Amino acid sequence: MIVHTGGTATSASNGGIVRILGVDPGLRVTGFGVIDQCGQKLAYVGSGCIRSNEKESLPQRLGTIYAGLRELAEKYRPQQAAVEIVFVNVNSQSTLLLGQARGAGIAALVASGIEVAEYTALQVKQAVVGNGHADKTQVQHMVRRLLSLPGDPSPDAADALACAIAHAHGGQGLGALATRGLRMHKGRLA
Template sequence: MRILGIDPGLRITGFGVLESEGAKLRYVASGRITSNEREPLPTRIAALFAGIREVVDTWKPTHAAIEIVFVNVNPQSTLLLGQARGAALSALTATGLPVAEYTALQVKKAVVGHGKANKEQVQYMVTRLLSLAAAPGADAADALACAICHAHAGRTLLTLNPGGRRMRGGRSIA
């Protein structure tokens, strides 16, 4: 199974691709998709959509996993993040990939062992679990962590949802 993990953001969206074979994980690629803050919102959303489509076309994942956005202190930031996440989901589903969704708590528990882990702990564990020579950037590490979470949960979720529809925490979303 080749998994694309996405850490959505309007300014920076992290992506990470790994292969999962049984309990073995192998790093494939990671990086960031950026948008120019000076551009109008529709242009930024289009850049994010196109960037994710390019990642899918380049790395050919068979599954995708994306982090679920929760409400931040600033409602405007939450709305913008939600729009970026919507663009990412649209790009992923337009390719026909099955998409699983995980909360930050689920991702951190799967990778670090507890849901209150900070970014540095996530980067450290991603580096260790994938035997990387150096830690990836924070956004790429979060995306790889999302892919790792799906690698651990994916076989179970696929058993529960053989049709391959979008999943949220083990529940199919129509």
């Protein structure tokens, strides 16, 4: 099931605009975020999550992720996608399941004809917050600030939007620009 938290599905095919779909893969919840990039300007298009039913079999859950991303590709028509790279957990079974969810997502994007880039969580956080070890609330707050959102997006949507933002800015350096003159204090910009 796809849960949208806002935005529209207008086309990005007008001059110089690149539409980017960010994906934060997960077996239970896969976050997505869509932005338009025109030069250095970024505009929020939409975000939300794809939820799989924990009572279904693994193949059915992977099918939900695949179908959900294919549906989003059709609806938003992004030219590029950015997907977070899986980190290694202490629990190898969790890492394997997350890798399978990520694979289903990448397969859906490639099957939709979308160029896919991959970034580690450290690269994404460095690009958006300026600190590769930022916590989720810091990422949410910076995504809100960078995209001029009325409120913090959900953690999964924020991570996906952050992935798209990092891709839009080459995966590095944005955090330093975005926070120039600002400083972090207890997880918030001061």
